[in-house]
Amino acid sequence: EDQVTQSPEALRLQEGESSSLNCSYTVSGLRGLFWYRQDPGKGPEFLFTLYSAGEEKEKERLKATLTKKESFLHITAPKPEDSATYLCAVQVLTNFGNEKLTFGTGTRLTIIP
Amino acid sequence: DAGVTQSPTHLIKTRGQHVTLRCSPISGHKSVSWYQQVLGQGPQFIFQYYEKEERGRGNFPDRFSARQFPNYSSELNVNALLLGDSALYLCASTLRGSGNTIYFGEGSWLTVV
Numbered sequence: 001e002d003q004v005t006q007s008p009e010a011l012r013l014q015e016g017e018s019s020s021l022n023c024s025y026t027v028s029g030l031r032g033l034f035w036y037r038q039d040p041g042k043g044p045e046f047l048f049t050l051y052s053a054g055e056e057k058e059k060e061r062l063k064a065t066l067t068k069k070e071s072f073l074h075i076t077a078p079k080p081e082d083s084a085t086y087l088c089a090v091q092v093l094t095n096f097g098n099e100k101l102t103f104g105t106g107t108r109l110t111i112i113p
Numbered sequence: 114d115a116g117v118t119q120s121p122t123h124l125i126k127t128r129g130q131h132v133t134l135r136c137s138p139i140s141g142h143k144s145v146s147w148y149q150q151v152l153g154q155g156p157q158f159i160f161q162y163y164e165k166e167e168r169g170r171g172n173f174p175d176r177f178s179a180r181q182f183p184n185y186s187s188e189l190n191v192n193a194l195l196l197g198d199s200a201l202y203l204c205a206s207t208l209r210g211s212g213n214t215i216y217f218g219e220g221s222w223l224t225v226v
Contacts (some may be wrong), residue, residue, distance in 0.1 A: 004155075034215065043117075043203055043217040044156070087155055091215075098169025099207065100146065101215065103155030 002027045006088050006104035014112050016077045021107045023088030024070040033071050034101060035064050036087040044087055047073075078111045085109070115140070117206050117218035125224045126194050134189045134221045138206030142216075144168075145187040147179055148203040150220070156203055162187055194225045 003026045013019055025033065032051050036044035048057045050066040057064050061082065063074040073086055085108045089101040118137045126132050138145050144163040148156035161169040162181035176192045185206075191198055201220040207213045 043219040046214055098161055100158040100169050105155050
Protein backbone atom coordinates (compact mmCIF):
# COMPACT_ATOMS: atom_id res chain seq x y z
CA GLU A 1 0.00 0.00 0.00
CA ASP A 2 1.25 3.46 -0.93
CA GLN A 3 2.25 5.54 2.10
CA VAL A 4 3.20 9.17 2.51
CA THR A 5 4.51 10.60 5.78
CA GLN A 6 5.11 14.29 6.35
CA SER A 7 7.14 15.84 9.12
CA PRO A 8 6.99 17.85 11.21
CA GLU A 9 3.23 18.06 11.76
CA ALA A 10 3.57 21.72 12.67
CA LEU A 11 6.40 24.23 12.40
CA ARG A 12 6.67 27.75 13.74
CA LEU A 13 9.38 30.00 12.33
CA GLN A 14 10.38 33.58 12.76
CA GLU A 15 10.12 35.70 9.65
CA GLY A 16 13.34 35.20 7.67
CA GLU A 17 14.23 31.91 9.39
CA SER A 18 14.80 29.29 6.69
CA SER A 19 13.82 25.64 7.17
CA SER A 20 12.78 22.45 5.39
CA LEU A 21 9.66 20.27 5.35
CA ASN A 22 10.02 16.55 4.78
CA CYS A 23 7.88 14.10 2.82
CA SER A 24 8.89 10.43 2.89
CA TYR A 25 7.09 7.92 0.71
CA THR A 26 6.74 4.21 0.06
CA VAL A 27 5.16 3.34 -3.29
CA SER A 28 5.30 0.51 -5.78
CA GLY A 29 6.23 2.78 -8.67
CA LEU A 30 6.38 6.56 -8.43
CA ARG A 31 4.98 8.51 -11.34
CA GLY A 32 5.16 11.91 -9.73
CA LEU A 33 5.43 13.66 -6.38
CA PHE A 34 3.25 16.73 -5.91
CA TRP A 35 3.46 19.61 -3.46
CA TYR A 36 0.43 21.74 -2.68
CA ARG A 37 -0.23 24.68 -0.41
CA GLN A 38 -3.57 24.83 1.41
CA ASP A 39 -4.94 27.84 3.24
CA PRO A 40 -7.65 27.32 5.89
CA GLY A 41 -11.02 26.58 4.33
CA LYS A 42 -9.62 26.55 0.79
CA GLY A 43 -8.74 23.92 -1.77
CA PRO A 44 -5.11 22.86 -2.33
CA GLU A 45 -3.08 25.20 -4.55
CA PHE A 46 -0.58 23.50 -6.86
CA LEU A 47 3.09 24.28 -6.26
CA PHE A 48 5.35 21.65 -7.88
CA THR A 49 5.51 18.22 -9.48
CA LEU A 50 8.75 16.22 -9.35
CA TYR A 51 9.23 13.10 -11.45
CA SER A 52 12.68 11.64 -10.87
CA ALA A 53 15.33 11.49 -8.17
CA GLY A 54 17.66 14.45 -8.32
CA GLU A 55 15.07 16.78 -9.77
CA GLU A 56 14.68 20.23 -8.23
CA LYS A 57 12.12 22.99 -8.81
CA GLU A 58 11.90 26.51 -7.45
CA LYS A 59 9.20 29.12 -7.06
CA GLU A 60 9.91 32.36 -5.22
CA ARG A 61 11.03 31.37 -1.69
CA LEU A 62 10.24 27.68 -2.17
CA LYS A 63 12.45 24.93 -3.54
CA ALA A 64 11.43 21.28 -3.84
CA THR A 65 13.85 18.39 -4.17
CA LEU A 66 13.35 14.65 -4.70
CA THR A 67 15.28 11.50 -3.80
CA LYS A 68 14.24 7.87 -4.18
CA LYS A 69 12.68 7.83 -0.72
CA GLU A 70 11.75 11.39 0.17
CA SER A 71 11.18 14.95 -0.91
CA PHE A 72 12.04 18.19 0.80
CA LEU A 73 10.35 21.54 0.52
CA HIS A 74 12.90 24.17 1.44
CA ILE A 75 11.62 27.59 2.39
CA THR A 76 14.13 30.44 2.33
CA ALA A 77 13.63 33.66 4.30
CA PRO A 78 9.89 33.04 4.77
CA LYS A 79 7.33 35.79 5.17
CA PRO A 80 4.09 35.71 7.18
CA GLU A 81 2.12 35.17 3.95
CA ASP A 82 3.86 31.81 3.57
CA SER A 83 1.87 30.53 6.56
CA ALA A 84 -0.29 27.62 5.37
CA THR A 85 -0.52 23.85 5.41
CA TYR A 86 1.81 22.23 2.89
CA LEU A 87 0.63 18.93 1.47
CA CYS A 88 2.72 16.29 -0.26
CA ALA A 89 1.16 13.65 -2.52
CA VAL A 90 2.39 10.78 -4.68
CA GLN A 91 0.91 9.51 -7.90
CA VAL A 92 1.10 5.91 -9.00
CA LEU A 93 -0.45 5.03 -12.33
CA THR A 94 -2.46 1.82 -12.15
CA ASN A 95 -3.31 -0.61 -14.92
CA PHE A 96 -6.67 1.08 -15.43
CA GLY A 97 -5.22 4.53 -15.87
CA ASN A 98 -6.23 5.66 -12.42
CA GLU A 99 -4.20 8.76 -11.63
CA LYS A 100 -5.11 9.05 -7.98
CA LEU A 101 -3.02 11.05 -5.56
CA THR A 102 -2.13 9.65 -2.15
CA PHE A 103 -1.62 12.50 0.30
CA GLY A 104 0.25 12.91 3.54
CA THR A 105 -1.39 14.66 6.47
CA GLY A 106 0.45 17.90 5.83
CA THR A 107 2.78 20.27 7.67
CA ARG A 108 1.14 23.32 9.22
CA LEU A 109 3.61 26.18 8.81
CA THR A 110 3.32 29.39 10.81
CA ILE A 111 5.62 32.34 10.14
CA ILE A 112 5.79 34.82 12.99
CA PRO A 113 6.45 38.48 12.07
CA ASP B 114 -9.68 31.39 -17.38
CA ALA B 115 -11.95 29.90 -14.75
CA GLY B 116 -10.43 27.30 -12.50
CA VAL B 117 -12.18 24.23 -11.16
CA THR B 118 -15.57 25.34 -9.86
CA GLN B 119 -17.61 23.50 -7.26
CA SER B 120 -21.08 23.95 -5.86
CA PRO B 121 -22.49 24.37 -3.35
CA THR B 122 -19.69 25.84 -1.21
CA HIS B 123 -21.35 24.98 2.09
CA LEU B 124 -24.28 22.79 3.03
CA ILE B 125 -25.81 21.19 6.08
CA LYS B 126 -27.66 17.89 5.87
CA THR B 127 -29.34 15.57 8.33
CA ARG B 128 -28.28 11.97 8.93
CA GLY B 129 -29.91 9.64 6.43
CA GLN B 130 -30.38 12.29 3.76
CA HIS B 131 -28.85 12.35 0.32
CA VAL B 132 -26.47 14.97 -1.10
CA THR B 133 -25.30 15.88 -4.61
CA LEU B 134 -22.13 17.89 -5.14
CA ARG B 135 -21.21 19.38 -8.49
CA CYS B 136 -17.95 20.15 -10.24
CA SER B 137 -16.99 21.90 -13.48
CA PRO B 138 -13.42 21.19 -14.58
CA ILE B 139 -11.05 23.66 -16.18
CA SER B 140 -11.93 24.18 -19.83
CA GLY B 141 -10.30 21.47 -21.93
CA HIS B 142 -9.75 19.10 -19.01
CA LYS B 143 -11.39 15.72 -19.50
CA SER B 144 -10.37 14.00 -16.27
CA VAL B 145 -12.15 14.73 -12.99
CA SER B 146 -11.38 13.26 -9.58
CA TRP B 147 -13.11 13.56 -6.21
CA TYR B 148 -11.44 13.64 -2.81
CA GLN B 149 -12.70 13.78 0.77
CA GLN B 150 -10.74 15.81 3.30
CA VAL B 151 -11.57 15.43 6.97
CA LEU B 152 -10.37 18.19 9.27
CA GLY B 153 -6.68 17.80 10.07
CA GLN B 154 -6.07 15.12 7.44
CA GLY B 155 -4.88 15.05 3.86
CA PRO B 156 -7.39 14.54 1.04
CA GLN B 157 -8.44 10.93 0.36
CA PHE B 158 -9.21 9.70 -3.15
CA ILE B 159 -12.82 8.74 -3.86
CA PHE B 160 -13.24 8.51 -7.65
CA GLN B 161 -11.64 9.37 -10.96
CA TYR B 162 -13.57 9.79 -14.21
CA TYR B 163 -12.16 10.23 -17.70
CA GLU B 164 -14.28 10.56 -20.83
CA LYS B 165 -17.34 9.69 -18.76
CA GLU B 166 -15.90 6.37 -17.61
CA GLU B 167 -14.87 5.49 -14.08
CA ARG B 168 -11.11 4.96 -14.01
CA GLY B 169 -10.57 4.53 -10.31
CA ARG B 170 -12.37 4.12 -7.02
CA GLY B 171 -10.99 4.59 -3.54
CA ASN B 172 -11.88 2.74 -0.38
CA PHE B 173 -15.32 4.25 0.15
CA PRO B 174 -18.67 2.48 0.66
CA ASP B 175 -21.25 2.04 -2.08
CA ARG B 176 -23.19 4.96 -0.62
CA PHE B 177 -20.77 7.09 -2.61
CA SER B 178 -21.29 7.31 -6.36
CA ALA B 179 -20.35 9.69 -9.13
CA ARG B 180 -20.80 10.33 -12.79
CA GLN B 181 -19.35 12.52 -15.51
CA PHE B 182 -21.40 14.27 -18.15
CA PRO B 183 -20.70 14.86 -21.87
CA ASN B 184 -19.42 18.36 -21.08
CA TYR B 185 -16.96 16.74 -18.58
CA SER B 186 -18.63 18.21 -15.53
CA SER B 187 -19.21 15.77 -12.70
CA GLU B 188 -21.48 14.98 -9.78
CA LEU B 189 -20.68 13.21 -6.54
CA ASN B 190 -23.63 11.62 -4.79
CA VAL B 191 -23.69 10.37 -1.23
CA ASN B 192 -26.70 8.45 0.10
CA ALA B 193 -27.76 7.68 3.65
CA LEU B 194 -25.49 10.33 5.13
CA LEU B 195 -23.61 9.58 8.33
CA LEU B 196 -22.09 12.02 10.80
CA GLY B 197 -18.68 10.79 9.65
CA ASP B 198 -19.34 12.04 6.13
CA SER B 199 -18.86 15.60 7.37
CA ALA B 200 -15.84 16.86 5.45
CA LEU B 201 -14.52 19.09 2.69
CA TYR B 202 -15.20 17.45 -0.68
CA LEU B 203 -12.68 18.44 -3.30
CA CYS B 204 -12.87 18.12 -7.05
CA ALA B 205 -9.72 18.03 -9.15
CA SER B 206 -9.24 18.23 -12.90
CA THR B 207 -6.38 17.46 -15.23
CA LEU B 208 -5.67 17.19 -18.95
CA ARG B 209 -4.98 13.48 -18.40
CA GLY B 210 -1.84 11.50 -18.45
CA SER B 211 1.11 11.42 -16.12
CA GLY B 212 2.94 14.69 -16.22
CA ASN B 213 -0.16 16.84 -16.26
CA THR B 214 -0.76 19.19 -13.35
CA ILE B 215 -3.75 18.34 -11.17
CA TYR B 216 -5.74 21.38 -10.14
CA PHE B 217 -8.20 21.48 -7.25
CA GLY B 218 -11.34 23.49 -6.69
CA GLU B 219 -12.16 25.30 -3.45
CA GLY B 220 -14.33 22.44 -2.28
CA SER B 221 -17.77 21.87 -0.86
CA TRP B 222 -18.05 21.88 2.91
CA LEU B 223 -20.58 19.26 4.02
CA THR B 224 -21.81 19.15 7.59
CA VAL B 225 -24.03 16.24 8.62
CA VAL B 226 -26.04 16.77 11.80
